[in-house]
Amino acid sequence: MDRVNKVIREIEPHDSRERYEGLGVDVILGFGELQDRHTVKIGNETITGKYIVIATGSEPAVPPIHGLNEVNYQTNRTIFHLKELPGHLIVLGSGPIGIELGQGFRHLGSQVTIINRSPGLFKKDDPEVGPLMEKQLKDDGIELLLGIVYREVRQDSDVISVEIEHEGKGRIITGDQLLVATGRLPATKNLGLDKVGVRVDEKGYIVTDKKQKTSVKNIYACGDVTGHYQFTHMAGYQAGIIIRNIIFKLCAKVDYSAVPWTTYTKPEVAHVGYTEPMARKTGTYKSSLKVDLCAIDRAKAEDDRVGFLKLNLGKKGRIIGATLVGEKAGEMIPAITIAIKQKLTAGIFMNMIFSYPTESEILKSASLEAAKQSLKPWMKKVIRAVLLR
Template sequence: MSDSNHKPRELVIIGGGPAGLVVASVAGQLGVRTTLIERGPALGGDCLHTGCVPSKTLIHTARVAALMRRGAEFGLPAADPRVDLGAVMDRVRSVVDSIQAHDDPERFRGYGVDVVFGEARFAGPREVRAGDRRISGRRFVIATGSRPAVPPIPGLAEAGYLTSDTVWSLRELPRRLAVLGAGPIGLELAQAFARLGSRVTLLDMAPRLLPGEDPETGEALRSILEGEGIRVLTGVGVERVEKNGVVTTLRGRESETVFAVEVDELLVAAGRQPDIEALGLDAAGVAHTRTGITVDARLRTSVKHIFACGDCCGPHPFTHMAEYQAGVVIGNAVFRLPRRVDYRVVPRVIYCDPELARIGLNETEARRQGLDVEILRFPFGQVDRAIAENETAGEARLVVRKGRLLGATLLGPHAGELIHELALAMQAKIPVSRISATIHAYPTLAQIHRRAVNTLYGPRLFSPRTRRLVRWIQRLIP
């Protein structure tokens, strides 16, 4: 079937994940003649089917199992649940199916969007082919996302392995699981499977856990994971994998110590790579590298009527970043306004337990830039709500310069929810004194923000100079 004799579509979107769906939804409802092409069998992308939604569902189930074992901490009988992974995965599937209803193709067709399922490939800068269809367009949006990166380890393919795409097919809980990679995906799934009952070994090449974080933060999280029985090995490179379930590793580049880790399943969580190889970008003249499609601040590619957003162009592989970038593309491709990206305030969360949330600069980055900053710290162990819920691990670390927030790191309960007050403060350039002056409901975890900021003002308030001033006021005013 050919569309070559029809008028060019005003907008052609390649990829039915979060970014593509946001652009399609808005464009269609505004009356823009839009075609959305998705190569998979359903809309929603990796986030819905193999990423954020299934992983957070599994993480929550694993947390419930962990809480059951901790019953005695809350004055209840402890219980060690017998985990049926098949039943757990059935629940994961049901949650995905429930949310999938929001991404029904008929919903988008109701907006006037032509939804096409098939592999899209550029035949030129203004035409793509999807199956037997040829679709021409005035403007294009590439939103094809990313896929798990698999390192070239000898024996890995022959031995077999899982990724964040395929782990959801498991029906039996692995007795021994090795996780290659201690990034967000590796950390989250390692802890989840350990809490469900697997003996987990976490392997990473970096010399320490989370090298991009302040050392204290990485060590604190490592201590928590090891306290749950996870074997954490950093500074380890995988030399080869054997078919009988043995991962042979080499510790460090300078060490000659070689040792083996015996496992029943191997989960590769070594990062992600842009999913762009099948697009035929060279035929369209779109510049790209192994890290993704090259875009400018307006998310235009080297071919100005072709835009890209989401994981396929980076720089941050988050669903909320894809949705944000989709809004920038809508401004440029639909409204024809010169809207530019602003990555100054981008929250990011690792959904381990406790959660690790970051925004802006951490202390290490600020010092490296030569900035004169103050670090405000407050532990969750001194927040009454955290004490009441016996979730006292972690702390808030705020990076402040001249009374304004440059960044924050939260390691603690519900850190992913708490980070947004700080994100708003940074986005609106609110001085931290306003956080201190804001009434925070008691007892809430959010009080940690106010109490952290108060560590800046406390020494000044109770200084000898202030004490002398107060004594003078008391004598002067009856």
């Protein structure tokens, strides 16, 4: 945990009060509440402005499990405050946060049990990802209990017990730390949104248009509080749209056609654009092609053999989506993001020179595979005849 806390301390200054004040920003710490469309109250202080941006983020969603509120549980916000490594970490939830932290603590040496109501993993990714990653997590020594029914959570001194029903049988899991990672809720409580007429959806997320503008024309919102792709990089992207609209009057609009996301497991899971099932529903889907990571020399050298690249192509051969699984998946997905944004075909990677050996050569391998698939039978006959002369 010393190493973990050291890294956190190195990163913390990026969001510190001192950093923003050094950039010329006035920083007031406290809970803000909208008084009208131009006024925010923080404690006894009132601030007015031409524009207001709401970027309050989200908070952990705590499920209504009997006894849970009486237990000293952890969330993604608190778990890194632990001074000692858990002996047995029980994780409620098998989404990205639960899996990332569960596997992370397993690699640090904790016994880990991940439990969740829903069966299966990585449901928003390509269908091939879930079974592959389930095997990987089990190979890491993580116990996965999926498709369960929660009965009760209780704590006796330092021992936390979670009572569940799994595969028709009752069971009690005991551990010394409990991580609740069962989703997120928008942080909009007591903001005064109703007072000024800022509209929210049925889940409480602030509704915005393509300019990130709310139902009140001078109030904007970005980040998790809007419910659109709850990633740090998405919050930054949306903030950039707001800046262009408010300050530079550029009429900038969001474009979600190529949003990359990565789950930071080992191996990493990344995708951008359409997954194969999504692509098939668009009416523009042509084909998918897959290259296993174990076919790449760098992956062989580093024994990084668990993973693959799948490219989903539209009718004109353009890349409309991709899934990458591998140790460096998050580092490679931007190249495909650019290809999707520029409406390029898989052939774009064929003429690129890749450093050897690198795992990014998987992009070139996929490009060559796409070229093979595009050859009609008569083309193959002509090529064969020329080569046999």
